[in-house]
Amino acid sequence: MSAVGRPTSKDVAQEAGVSQSTVSLVLGGKWTGRVSPATARSVRSAAERLGYRPNLAARNLRLGTTRTVLLMVPTLTAPFFGPVYTGAARVAARHGFGVVVATWPDDAHGPAGEVCPGPPSYTPPDGPFASPDEAIDGVLASSMAVEALARFRETPAVMLDSGPSAPDGGIPTVDFGVAEGMRAIAEHLAGLGHRRIGHVAAAVDQWTFRARARALAAAVAAVPGGTLSRSMCAIDVTSAKNAAGRLLDRADRPTALVCDDDLIAAGAYKAARARGLDVPGDLSVTGFDDVLLATALEPELTTVRLPAEELGAQGMTALLDLLSGRRPAPRVLPGELVPRDSTAPPSG
């Protein structure tokens, strides 16, 4: 073994008394019929003895491939994206790929000028140098604008939860059946007898929220006597509470609040209780996504389950297809209505 640092295949070769190429053959699993079993055994044991781990940079350089895929998500702080990662990583692992996560830059940059004194200083070189996370074979981009993919012009990519792409040679997509989900909610509420619906909508410029708003509007319009009011908010409890409150303070108060997200529904609960309104007795509330929170709330939330882990898994499958030269067809994962205890017939 060389004087310093990790052992290389050369060190293993020397230890085993064979050539470096033989080591590579054996440890790469391509030796059968080319290397004698006895030699193979001795190589393996030498590698073991030295604690040999191959240098991935060298292999990647030689192979021109990294067997690594980048998953881009808006944030890891929202409860939705953990499962997306989990699903993607599971499928990737089965095919010998790794997944690295990147969040939008603004997620990685907190308020300026805080935190931790005295780390080593490093000035990134000027010039068009890549950040470390770009040694990848492909990218899985979730819940983003198509334009944001521009920097990956040359990289095989699949878009997740971003809406259908251009029909002509567009990027492969995997989406949720958001419109069907919203329609199911509207029909559920209409079936209970609700007519005055309020939409507590996320003020986030993403396809998924535009699709939700569009679908809800259409579905309510299809209900005889159905009316829709809307209030926008950020995806946090306080903002949602305020937005829901605005709807509840109207003269023609809605009997049901359709929320764009489970967290927003939590805010709606608060707005209701602050006004002495019982959920679901005086007001029905629905969520969207079915994250953990939905069953932690009381009453448990009627919502639409979006299979986030499946989104990651299907997206990774599509990307692996793409990397193998196939053209995956667009996929849509159905959202499923999960009726729980936050919806009931309107009172009075």
Next chain:
Amino acid sequence: MSAVGRPTSKDVAQEAGVSQSTVSLVLGGKWTGRVSPATARSVRSAAERLGYRPNLAARNLRLGTTRTVLLMVPTLTAPFFGPVYTGAARVAARHGFGVVVATWPDDAHGPAGEVCPGPPSYTPPDGPFASPDEAIDGVLASSMAVEALARFRETPAVMLDSGPSAPDGGIPTVDFGVAEGMRAIAEHLAGLGHRRIGHVAAAVDQWTFRARARALAAAVAAVPGGTLSRSMCAIDVTSAKNAAGRLLDRADRPTALVCDDDLIAAGAYKAARARGLDVPGDLSVTGFDDVLLATALEPELTTVRLPAEELGAQGMTALLDLLSGRRPAPRVLPGELVPRDSTAPPSG
């Protein structure tokens, strides 16, 4: 530019009419005083024209470093670890490092035999080959057993939220002041007049939970007349509800339930309401962590705020120190009691 694939520095050199080494010097930002400004300009513009991006594998191989750090967390599905990543990534980015995330293997492997037909098949080579995520300079390991670090024997590592390490040359650590936090909760409850305390404890073999149990037991023992009962559960709402229920059904029902985690507290709320007990009128409940859920619940949860993002940031700072040859001192981030509406004096 070569017939196929991305342009290399050689292509840029040819385009600019200079040598490859000059390109490397210029784009690496090490040219001042060694290359004429005019040449530098022409190199830059050639690189731009060709859309040149350096090959990271080659650079890593040459430099023997990847400027990438691995963050190991138990799961990304729990709301706690997103912020840890965010804090770590923010500090890393400031120093030109990237962060890749790995979860415990069991997080990446769902139920067998499901999902997605027909992806390209790949059999990982036998032998001691690394998975793609191991081309790293160091590791940040959160909330894990020290033993699990064995595979990183040779890799600089910092342990997060895993308890103090061996005093002699142990791995650097960043921990939360979990014991102080638990003590603050106990004192808060004692101050309100509570004596019969129930502990709804996470049945998870991690330092942080052992420390919570130990600290709570000691703090309750220090209260005159204080008694502690305990019930264990998994960290999910249903399991927590059952465990809390067992405590509430005892003859000497506790007047306060101390929960190891905010999600467990949500289960405790449910157990209370199922028995017609008002929180906090009939029963005080406390959580731990202060995740989003804490303020989504009603009443809002009295809990201990653990600065998860700061844990990631401080951990990364320590790791960068370590990579620079310094020995970071162990750090403890204080947990802060956040009194909200789920605690009150005991009734009767």
Next chain:
DNA sequence: CTGAAAGCGCTTACAG
């Protein structure tokens, strides 16, 4: 069955 050699695309002495 085994080994010598080329080459992936960089960075960095070294020579001029």
Next chain:
DNA sequence: CTGAAAGCGCTTACAG
């Protein structure tokens, strides 16, 4: 100020 060359540690034809 600029270029030719070595070498990081692999994989894979190719020759024997």
